[in-house]
Amino acid sequence: MALPGVRAGARAAATKMVQRCRRVDGTERSQSPGPGTQRAALYVHWPYCEKRCSYCKFNKYISRGVEEAAMRSCLVTEAQTLLQLSGVQRVESVFFGGGTPSLASPHTVAAVLEAVAQATYLPTHSEVTLEANPTSAPGSRLAAFRAAGVNRLSIGLQSLDDTELQLLGRTHSASDALQTLAEARSLFPGRVSVDLMLGLPTQQVGPWLGQLQELLCHCDDHISLYQLSLERGTALFAQVQQGALPAPDPELAAEMYQEGRAILREAGFRQYEVSNFARNGALSTHNWTYWHCGQYLGIGPGAHGRFMPQGAGRYVREARIQTLEPNNWMKEVMLFGHGTRKHTPLGELELLEEVLAMGLRTDVGITHQHWQQFEPQLTLWDVFGARKEVDMLLEQGLLLLDHRGLRCSWEGLAVLDSLLLTLLPRLQEAWQQRTPSSVPGR
Structure with missing residues (x-):
């Protein structure tokens, strides 16, 4: 669920500033509940991938011998438990992320959605998004996900250059990506988002803009432009540190971003958030909840959430993170109904900092x-x-x-x-x- 900005150095500095801007008097009082207290979005984390990409630091595991029935049962149980704990009466959107959730069975997606619909109100028009990788999402499988209740796809293309895809450790080719995109658009017209990455080592402005122009010939109504963030502990970070690859040039990345957003504006896309562009009203309502500090519940190994537990005598929003490792998470869910690793009450100043930092990411602002x-x-x-x-x-x-x-x-x-x-x-x-x-x- 990363929400990257444009310049990694400035982003890190801003993050440190947020960490310094904390209440120090140690007092607490009930927070203003904020908008939609009884409404929330739901994020479901599928932690498994076919392989780990060279740039990825997310909570992911290679899918070998996954007991999907057990994982499905635990996802359902945790969803029921956290919905009850939160007192949420209406789920506005559901997002299946990962990992590679398109590796999961459509039956798992259907089971989670059914559990949500039984525990609270899930309107028929609610946005239900699934992240999909081209090699794990042939047309027949996408159709099965649609039948299970998915109505929006987010496809991780990342690049339309095969050399760049190999550098990123992706398992698909550019032609695979375009074929999956075409199949997705036929099944989910107007509801397909694609990701394009910028700021890679050796990447140049002209060729990258050419990729974006080509993508405009094939894409639907939503595009996300994400700058590569070199994360310590990843294969790509090690290659740069060892000198096998040049460090990404932040000035070139900034130029790609500026030129890219201008091209998208000319093509009729609204930049409704720092990294996200939509036309014909095809905004991601799920991500809009994050940016406007609505409540969201995180289900699955390592998932994050922000919601206000009920029944404790006070109403304070909590930041939650679920246990990372899937087997340990499943044991905790079977014992306690959920696998929350940590929950931290948010002070009022902390919450306002989030309202400010997240809200200003959008073109509407605050x-x-x-x-x-x-x-x-x-x-x-x-x-x-x-x-x-x-x-x-x-x-x-x-x-x-x-x-x-x-x-x-x-x-x-x-x-x-x-x-x-x-x-x-x-x-x-x-x-x-x-x-x-x-x-x-x-």
């Missing part, structure tokens, strides 16, 4: 109404109005603060991580300057 659902005391004007550093960003045309709310401009979206280095400290300062009488419960 409306005044949305902000007040999380923070009824401090307005956006209180936090960011009449601040010298913020005024500079407004004057530069990177940021907008008006009657609609706070949002990035077209130019600002491309450098969001650097903007957060200015905005997050302003939020912390405004929070600390509140008088004790303005903070109930302190």
Whole structure:
């Protein structure tokens, strides 16, 4: 469930800033419940892959002798348990990610969806997305997933260059990718998303733009552009460290991104989030929940969630992560009904930091109404109005603060991580300057 930005260095710096901007007084009080308290999205993690790609650091395992019936039973049980714990009454979307969930049986997908529909309200029009890799998703299998309840596909093409695909450790070729894309579009018209990666070692701007132009001849109405993030512990990271491959050039990656987003805009795509582009209204409603800090439940080994458990006498949103290793996770689910490895209550400032950092990823940004659902005391004007550093960003045309709310401009979206280095400290300062009488419960 990675949500990468554009520049890895700036993203890391912004992440460190978020980690520093924490409440230090040790007090707690009930949080404003935020939008859609009884609504949530559901993420289901299938942890198995045919092989590990050279750039991947996700919680994945090679699928050898998978006891799918046992995994299916545990996914169903954990979904039932967490839905009951959360008090969620309506599931807006379901996303099967991984791993490679297209390796799972359509029967597993159907069983999870049936369990959700029995435990809570799952509208017939709810978005149900499945991530698919070209080599594990022939047309007949995609049709079976559609029959199981899937109505949207996210296909990990990553590249239309066979040499790049080999570098990334992918098991498909460019022709495999285009064939799968064509079959997917015939089965899920208007509901197929594709990923294209940029910033690879040795990658050049011109050829990459050529790939994007070719993809526009074949794609549906949703494209995601993701910059490669070199993760320690991956094969690609080791190759770069050892000098076998040159380090990716961040300036070239930035140029690819800028040129690519301009091409997509010209082709009628709306950049509704830093890395995501849609036309004809084909936005991912599931990811929209993440970016606007709605509740989401994470099911399966290593899945993450953000929701407000009920019945504990207080209402505080928790960050949750499930046990990573599949066999250990299954043992815990069979014993306790769920395999939660860690759950951490989010302080109010932490939650507001997420609202700010995630909301500004979208072209809509953060409306005044949305902000007040999380923070009824401090307005956006209180936090960011009449601040010298913020005024500079407004004057530069990177940021907008008006009657609609706070949002990035077209130019600002491309450098969001650097903007957060200015905005997050302003939020912390405004929070600390509140008088004790303005903070109930302190």
